[in-house]
Amino acid sequence: QNTPTLTIVNANAPSADTGPVVLYIVEGSGGSRAGTYNTEIYEAEGFFRPNSTHEKSPGFVTVMSARPFTLKQAPRYIALSASLAVMAGFDTLQGYESPCPFLYYSLGNVSATERKLPRSRADAGPSHNGFTLEVNGPIVTVMFDQYDPSNSPGDLSATIGITNKRPVQTSGWVGSPGFHGCDGQKPYRSSLYDFTTPIHAEITSDEPEQIKVDVLTNADASHAVMLTESSTESSFGIIGTGGNDAVTTLNFGAKNLNLTIDWTPDGTENTHFLVRWNGPAR
Structure with a gap:
């Protein structure tokens, strides 16, 4: 009863190849989770987010693809923030807690206590060294430092495919x-x-x-x-x-x-x- 419906129409020619579609839906009523996040969402294929055009941290970056993909952040030599990643949408992250495991995390020079994370999760390396995330699934979200959003991460880019190396x-x-x-x-x-x-x-x-x-x-x-x-x-x-x-x-x-x-x-x-x-x- 009163269940919302969504219709997806393929407007391509009948002879065009079709394939799986990645659809990500975020709660938008009541508490309106979608409206409370500083989030950017991209398709993996052809994705490039240059640091030069983004002066501040996005908070969250979600990247999606029907095929496995690789997301990279280039090094940036400043005192950059912490970052962590989950194979889920941005709405699964509440501060530094999530029902999804942190698959990548880098806490930079900030202690695990300040981040309210177990010490076993602290990474010795600063996040400005960049990262390479190989995603064997349709979605990944990277959360950047919520305490100091003034520094934007290095260039972000994605390519289709993974190496498992x-x-x-x-x-x-x-x-x-x-x-x-x-x-x-x-x-x-x-x-x-x-x-x-x-x-x-x-x-x-x-x-x-x-x-x-x-x-x-x-x-x-x-x-x-x-x-x-x-x-x-x-x-x-x-x-x-x-x-x-x-x-x-x-x-x-x-x-x-x-x-x-x-x-x-x-x-x-x-x-x-x-x-x-x-x-x-x-």
């Missing part, structure tokens, strides 16, 4: 197609997502590092998430609990770390994983 020096993540890790929410689904081809990712470091890794998965033993650490050739098979999500934490000591992540899907959309690493604790 990341440095350990910054926090980051690798996950199965469409899986965001948000509490109580189903993974994103698309006909473009491949649940038959094995995933192989490489997390590399040229210097001895200490790193904490969290693995969230509901996989069974036949489709375990395999983590292999190169310096000792140690392998760890991570699974869920009776088909339900479980979190496993691994701590690697100071060593020349090269970590590989391998996962073979079960051919359905029902199994998923998310591997996060928090950057070096020096």
